[in-house]
Amino acid sequence: MTDTKSPARGTSRPATSKLWLIGLICAALLKFSTWPNHRYALCSEEGSIYTVAPDKPTVQCLVVKGSFIESTGEIQIRVNSPLYAMTTYLPWTSRLLNPWYLKVVKLKAGSAVIPGMADAHAHILEYGFKMELQLDGAPSTQDVVARIQKYIDSRPDVHKNTSTWIQGMGWDQTRWPGAQFPTSDDLSDPLLEGRPIALRRVDGHALWVSSRVLEMMGELPTEVDGGLIIRDANGKPTGIFVDNAMTLVPIPPWSEKDMDNYFTTAMTDALAHGLTSIHDADSQPEAIAFFKKQSEAGNLPIRAYLMGNVLSDEYWGAQIPRLINHGAHGRLNVRAIKLFTDGRSPFPFLADISHSYPLGALGSWGAALLEPYSDNPSTSGLMRSSKSALGKLVNQFYEDGFQVNIHCIGDRANNAVLDIFEDIIMDSADPDNVTASWRPRIEHAQIMTMQDLERIGRIGVIASVQPTHATSDMSYAETRLGPERIKGAYAYQMLLQNSKIGVLPLGSDFPVEGINPLLGFYAAVSRLSVDGTSPHGEGGWFPNERLTRAQALKGMTLDAAYAAFAEDERGSLEVGKKADFVILDRDIMKVPADKILSTKVQATVIDGQVAYGAL
Template identity: 50%
Template sequence: MSASDKRPGQRATARTPRANTDSSNKQVIYTLFASAAAGTAAWYYSFIHTPPSFTVLPSSYALCADAGKIYTADPVKPNVDCIVVDKQTILTTGALLEVQFWWDGYQNELIAKWYGNEPSAKKPLPVINLRPGLIVTPGLADAHAHILQYGFKMQLRLDQARSLSELLDTLEDYVRKHPSGPDTWIEAMGWDHTKWSDTDGSFPTAADLASRPTLAALPIALHRVDVHALWISPRALELTKAHNGGGLPVSVPGGEILRDSAGEPTGIFVDAAQSLVPVPKWSRQQVREYADRAIKDALAVGLTSIHDAATSVEEFELFKQLDTERKLPIRVYAMADSDRLTLKEAKQLEIYDTSPTAHVRMRSVKLFTDGALGSWGAALLSPYSDKPDAHGIMRHPEEELLKTAREWWERGWGVNIHAIGDRANKAVLDIFEEIGNDPDDSDAIAKRRPRIEHSQIMRPEDLQRSGKLGVLTSVQPTHATSDMNYAEARLGPERIKGAYAYQTLLQASRNHVLPLGSDFPVESINPLYGFYAAVARLDNEGNSPHGSGGWYPAERLTRAQALKGMTLDAAYAAFAEEVLGSLSASKRADYVIFDRDIMDESRPVGDILEAKVEATIIDGKVVYGGISGNSIL
């Protein structure tokens, strides 16, 4: 979503503050608060004519919505009418009468402490009434995403192609607009052969790229949507062979070079084999542009925190630089990318976590086990149902992964491990059980909050074991709806029962915590797509292999569960639940205003996809859009 998607603010007529009361009580509210501040003219209410959209907020204010339409994700007070914000912190929540009287007492305490009971020092509390129909939620977090890769993907939208022919058209159009020579690489991301209407579902080949004259002589490297397979052109294949001493290895540990019946490379490099392709490193200017694009688009869809799930040292330094320049409004919880760390970097890297409210943090590492289901790379205990000669790829043997995980664990780092297939998930649980085992402390593992990133295909016993151990399962609901049209064919009717099992994982969790993310740019950056997928188990057109009731509907989440997964649970997974994740007293004022009630279970589920963000607020400041309503002093 871009800024142009935001609906223009409408000038609303002045309305009285709400306190779960009807119009007959409005005069009572005025009288009560005028009396509470007798002798201080500032405490008498008068309407101030203001523009319909606030982009700069007072240092202190009460924000009020329709009765109960502020969804806090706080289990003690899940719905309130108003929140009181002072600078960057939420001071209290409740009905208008409650927060106004609280503010009066709060001011009295401050005056007694600092001003010697001087009445003139008392500050009035501006009340901003949102226009009818708007709701407020905590700022949304994406618990698993890739910031720079999103900006990279958006430069050339391969994901929009629904056929091989359409994708080749897109590439030819790009080449015409960006002329280049035979040694200038064209790199892009987003193709998905499972969605093409003009192929049989097999991987594309270098010959497919060479079928278009304008592409035939160019070095082209195209990353699959899940980034677990790379499709290259004949020219890129030539350069790859030259880069690797004139040929390619027969086998690659943790990866695969696909070959035809004659043993020749087809142009597809899977998982670790991708590192053989000498794609040029992004320039500093490109990296900065990709970050800027991702940040801009994230704010427009209500994201206030992002867990960057594989951050290189260079990328982390960029995030810190942006923060220093005050150009990083979102909060980035970075996971160090173990695959891109040199041995020296891995040994010297130190935890960077000044505060759970900081906009840049790094206290966990991302390790990898296997590939992805879409490229037959997810590591399975039994062969693929639609490819009996394949079990997937373990990118690192279990023994090596155990050794690496233990080293990070013993240095105090959080350990988050990518696992898709049932073999990979079993291996990760075995590792956490071994490295975290403490006979004297049954909560030793849970205290460290280790994470399985994806937790996609699991044995029934491992679904339960993850919760018993206290391992967090970080999932991406849109993966279920993206994969559902081919997942059962890959896995078979029994194994699929342990896949994308979100409700089961939530109920099994020791603390009922299920962090939700998107894995963008693999999926859309818009968190409402994930919210919808979690509660509907349908694609964006309202379809599923099981009909309009949703794909394996028993695994749906409620709207309240989905919101918590995108707010408080994500904060918990980043060791920040005491200060982020809910609209509660003493927490940071990170919140989002939507143009409709996505939490109302009586509304059609498809309405969620039509919702737009009116405003995104971080640390009490508007960072996207504006707040539509009236101000009352």
């Protein structure tokens, strides 16, 4: 019988143990290399990384470490790495051997990197709402009805329940035959009969309702302060409510589920279009609480700068919390409030309040002008509150340390607000310090006298503008304003040149305009519609007011950051700043203007992490 000996103790186990130990070490090194302080380099041999930094506007490479930009420079920053050859040819091995492994991402030819884009004036939840039933581009009332029919047919629960409110946004009567306001009778289709329907105009300043809504409202007041009920020749309401008259319409509040859905839609689309920061230009306390909850749960994927608002002429600062870099990722800020002068329209989406949704008002003759409209001499627009009442509020908010941002469309509104701001700034011992520490803003700054165009820059008030408003309004703006007054409207280059601080933050006012920030970039540099036309030809509408591409890029990055007190931490690709950037599949700073809108976002990066697409 052959004697079979058992393996000597320890003869085979050491090999297994060593393999196990090596695996453990490898796993640890791999884990360590993905910790928050991981590093990677992004490089472009074409030098198409646009930093918006004055001393180094373009670079070939930038290195990201954790959430921040560690360095920028020429291609040598990676070539000089002692591990460059190893990371190029043996990336897996080098990562195991070196936990400080530097991954190098080489940009494709023709692509570009820009700082994360910001929208300096938008409405986040309202965007999600609008996407439910979009009426943009509808060529007639019949087309609007067809879209509502499709909406009802696609939702069995809505189809069965005729008491469900149907809401949409985007109609524009100026694009219809005759350019007349619609009426409730235009919503008399059998499928629509008996349903409460409320449809907001593209600028948010008029509400078109069905006959069922008029029945629900009962007897209406003869006049509405700061608003208008359109009536026919017999004095009967037609179904159109303008500005403050919209508060009369009993639209139900949004539910928590509604807000969640709208928020998700807005965040998804924002990231897909390269937005890393949004200034929400009218946040009620309830909306602020919603964003606060999302930020604390780590569910805020972008940076949100909220402007608090309460629908009251009595001081309401105590209702707005102060939040600085709040939440799990420090992406929520609340330190500004929003006030309104002309053309104001409510958007009731929260219980027991009428939420103001103030947007461009020229299309519905709501902008407050110093002289009557050229095409409607019977009106000079609407001022929501008196100058004295507004001044009292502004002074109180200033004393309490809030940035004050005020909606102004018409020259009368802009003039009144500049008077208020100038009194505060120039009465101080150190005017320059007031403008630097307070940073008051005029939202829209759309129509100004030549004197006020000079004054806004001289006293240091920030003009926050939306370039797509110019190209959206250019078909009728001169008819509304006349040949002289139009020279001070949508004057973006003049506003920038007059600004003593050299900033002009750009936004879109979505959902009035599209959420894609490149729409604004294109409008700013071309002054053309998306089809390449304008009332002044292919050279653009009032082409002297075009921005250069460098000015436009700065306006949607660093200038927007300045307007939110964040220029030291983001807005440009500089060492020590947040690693927020966007990779585009083409170089918008070089391609022909008609190619800009074909640009696609390849990746949106926030805090050094990919939030959309891939590196």
